[in-house]
Amino acid sequence: MTAAPNPASATGRAKSLRPRARLAVAAGRFVAWTSRVVQFGTGSVIGGRVSLLIDRNLLSELTASRDVVIVSATNGKTTTTKLLSSALGTSRPIVSNWLGANMTPGIVAALATANATDTAVLEVDERWVDSVLRATNANTVVLLNLSRDQLDRTQEVRKLAEQWRIALKTTPPRTVVANADDPLVTWAALAAPNVVWVGTGQEWTADAAGCPACSGRIDFTDAGWACTACDLRRPSVDVALINGAIAINGRTMSGDLALPGRVNRVNAAFALAAASAMGTDLDQAFDGLDDVREIAGRYRVAQFGDTRIRLLLAKNPAGWHEALELLEGPSTPLVIAINARIADGHDPSWLWDVAYERIGQRFVVAIGERRHDLAVRFRYGNINHIVADDLESAVEVVRQSPSYDPTLPIDVASNYTAFQDHLEHVGGVL
Amino acid sequence: MTSLPATRLNDSAVRIVSLYPDLLGTYGDGGNALVLSRRLEWRGIAIEHITVDAGEPVPDSADLYLVGGGEDGPQVQATRELEQSQGLHRAVDNGAVVLAICAGMQILGHRFPDANGTSRPGLGLLDCETIRVDRPRAVGELLTTSAQLTTPEGIIELGQLTGFENHAGRTIPGSRSQRLSAVEVGEGNGDGTEGVITGKIVGTYLHGPALARNPLLADALLGWIVGTSAMTPLDDTDVDSLRTERIQAARDHELAPRRSWRDILRRS
Numbered sequence: 001m002t003a004a005p006n007p008a009s010a011t012g013r014a015k016s017l018r019p020r021a022r023l024a025v026a027a028g029r030f031v032a033w034t035s036r037v038v039q040f041g042t043g044s045v046i047g048g049r050v051s052l053l054i055d056r057n058l059l060s061e062l063t064a065s066r067d068v069v070i071v072s073a074t075n076g077k078t079t080t081t082k083l084l085s086s087a088l089g090t091s092r093p094i095v096s097n098w099l100g101a102n103m104t105p106g107i108v109a110a111l112a113t114a115n116a117t118d119t120a121v122l123e124v125d126e127r128w129v130d131s132v133l134r135a136t137n138a139n140t141v142v143l144l145n146l147s148r149d150q151l152d153r154t155q156e157v158r159k160l161a162e163q164w165r166i167a168l169k170t171t172p173p174r175t176v177v178a179n180a181d182d183p184l185v186t187w188a189a190l191a192a193p194n195v196v197w198v199g200t201g202q203e204w205t206a207d208a209a210g211c212p213a214c215s216g217r218i219d220f221t222d223a224g225w226a227c228t229a230c231d232l233r234r235p236s237v238d239v240a241l242i243n244g245a246i247a248i249n250g251r252t253m254s255g256d257l258a259l260p261g262r263v264n265r266v267n268a269a270f271a272l273a274a275a276s277a278m279g280t281d282l283d284q285a286f287d288g289l290d291d292v293r294e295i296a297g298r299y300r301v302a303q304f305g306d307t308r309i310r311l312l313l314a315k316n317p318a319g320w321h322e323a324l325e326l327l328e329g330p331s332t333p334l335v336i337a338i339n340a341r342i343a344d345g346h347d348p349s350w351l352w353d354v355a356y357e358r359i360g361q362r363f364v365v366a367i368g369e370r371r372h373d374l375a376v377r378f379r380y381g382n383i384n385h386i387v388a389d390d391l392e393s394a395v396e397v398v399r400q401s402p403s404y405d406p407t408l409p410i411d412v413a414s415n416y417t418a419f420q421d422h423l424e425h426v427g428g429v430l
Numbered sequence: 431m432t433s434l435p436a437t438r439l440n441d442s443a444v445r446i447v448s449l450y451p452d453l454l455g456t457y458g459d460g461g462n463a464l465v466l467s468r469r470l471e472w473r474g475i476a477i478e479h480i481t482v483d484a485g486e487p488v489p490d491s492a493d494l495y496l497v498g499g500g501e502d503g504p505q506v507q508a509t510r511e512l513e514q515s516q517g518l519h520r521a522v523d524n525g526a527v528v529l530a531i532c533a534g535m536q537i538l539g540h541r542f543p544d545a546n547g548t549s550r551p552g553l554g555l556l557d558c559e560t561i562r563v564d565r566p567r568a569v570g571e572l573l574t575t576s577a578q579l580t581t582p583e584g585i586i587e588l589g590q591l592t593g594f595e596n597h598a599g600r601t602i603p604g605s606r607s608q609r610l611s612a613v614e615v616g617e618g619n620g621d622g623t624e625g626v627i628t629g630k631i632v633g634t635y636l637h638g639p640a641l642a643r644n645p646l647l648a649d650a651l652l653g654w655i656v657g658t659s660a661m662t663p664l665d666d667t668d669v670d671s672l673r674t675e676r677i678q679a680a681r682d683h684e685l686a687p688r689r690s691w692r693d694i695l696r697r698s
Contacts, residue, residue, distance in 0.1 A: 148457075156501045209452035209484070215503030215545075217453065217484050228485070346570070347594045349638035352461030372672035376642050379668045380461070380468050387671070 016116060017061055024055035025062075025112040032109060044097075048105030051112060059104055059135040062111040067119040068136045069274060070173075072129045072164075073144030074157075075319050076267045077102070079259070079295045080144060081123035083271035086292050087285035088119060088278065096121040098296070103128045104135070119278075126160050130167035141168070141192075142177040142274045144267070145202070146184040147318040148350065157184060161212050164188035175277045177270060180237045183225055187212040187232060198273050199237030200266040239273040241265055246272055253286050258293045263322035297419075301409045302426035307395055308409035309335075309426070313419045315344070317353040323413055328358040333398040334411040335391070337368035337418035344416050351377045359383055363401055365394040368418045391422060443476035444655055445492035449518065450484045453508040454534055457596070459498030461639025462529060465648050466494065472664055475656060484508065488517025493655045494527045497534030499597075499637050502545035509537045512553055522555050527654045528631040531640055532597050535626060535633030536560040543599055557604035557628040567598045568617030571680035572636055574624045577611035579632075579650045583658050588646045590614070591624065592676050593636030601626065601635070610634055615680040630654055643676060645669050 032047030051058050071081045085096045095114035097107050102123045111120060124132045146157045161184040168176060169191040178189035181202035189195050211218050216229025224234035240247045245254035246269045257268055268289050275285040294300050298313045314323035340348045348370045356377060364385045366374035371387050378385035388394040398410050414422055448463045463479055470477045482488055495518060512518050536542040538556040541549050547562045572595040577588040591611055600620030603609055610625025618624030618635055625634040634640055641648040649661040
């Protein structure tokens, strides 16, 4: 847990880059600009791709004189990246890809527009940790969790854990901030020389029952976890979440956070641990955490016609487990939307791993391309539901319902692409 | 439990065991227990659902056992524990019904490949063998032609089976087993058939919550236990909408399993 010195201060945008890299950056930005002008999208990914075509070592060049921190996980990487950026941003200039383009092209695009020495806080897709770590030689790597997500696409979570393990062995960062309550993450992080272990309690353990080290069985108890066949067990933690307060470096940080729910306390603990490991003052970093109010539209309350809606995102069983904490209280009707496009994973079988029964007596309107899968799940959950064609008609159905309360926003909980559709509908990311 | 279902006493609950969901249960396999339980409850038949985690004793007196899908490592661990326990073996001897999904089907067979491709002995309860083949995983919608189940009370129509598959390996049914159905879209066993039935053990590559989309299969399994006459009609409106949509999606090849040219050549 030593303070990370800032890298040597070079100034000026991309001044130290070789001509080829400068050309790559310029071309990428031109393509991105064109893409925006023709309203094709933000252009960051395509711009990044063009840049990499011209100079495939561009990511190494763009990070040569920066402090780099990588954040990866199945769930919470965007939020934690935003929280960490805000915590570090209180003491130094930072650049981040927090719009969610989290593979090399998106990262290159984000870095290309920044000052050459700004600290890079990078959200990295689970499958790209290896290549981004090798290219950037990141000083700090934050690993939150691994659980089943889009299994038809990413295959098995254990293979991902093994990729992480090899990556950390091959390109050891100065510090790894890792989840001691996730056996898969722990096993991966044990390959690194210096680990700050964060223990926040893991309520979702269903994907980690098989030991990643020996394929024995992991026993979970209130006190921790251990393999019944080999010596893999929960390491003792350096940072802990205790009754919502973050215990770190002998202190207890218990102030309010703008983001709701237990899960965001967990994300904040990781962000604080990483910021502290990178040398930021704890109080300053904690103030930074409180500045984050929404993450790319998540938790946003938006106007939708005459009604207000609250946008919630949950992409997989572990994510829904956390989201249901916010959904199980009220009695007003809500909307749930499920798609199964490439970015969501084509197979929504995981709907059966989500305890939607926690919704209780709330009336649910199912929408999205896989609304019939949802309806069948709700039918067998004895959940009062109806199917609607789209968000407009769902909101109309909710407004006609006797339990509708016009003083409250309507909760609209969606998985990834359904969420993006709804966000676009209410005006996109601000 | 050796007597035939028709003689079952009214006051005894149907006992359903979910086997090792902590090891075998990667993709919503818990859905099958829920579907079976509700379809009994809605008909006023008592149900007792028992979850047996790895390391716990396997009861041998239940009526129906659910063995789910899983990843390579846990699959081997589950086989080891089930072999040691012998509880499932005794249950099958007692006439219990078993639904084995994907990896569950593989380990119930005579042999299956582990993570390294090494062939390992399975439990030998299901008359089939799974071998490793050099081809990409079969991932996508799986749709069969109309399926049937032969029971003591006659042939039961299951309709077309629809679901999602996500597996490697090819499963070769043995001479003592029947195929569940033939593949219309997707991979299935790998030889144009789908699923294996030995006695009252049904294995299928329809993964995860297979019974959610296939209520007739769910009722057939339950019919083995409580008699087909007890399987009175239920309101399956939501399920019918889903089936219609998914059968069409499979036919439109919305999600055909990825195949290389090499695979197509090898198969023909």
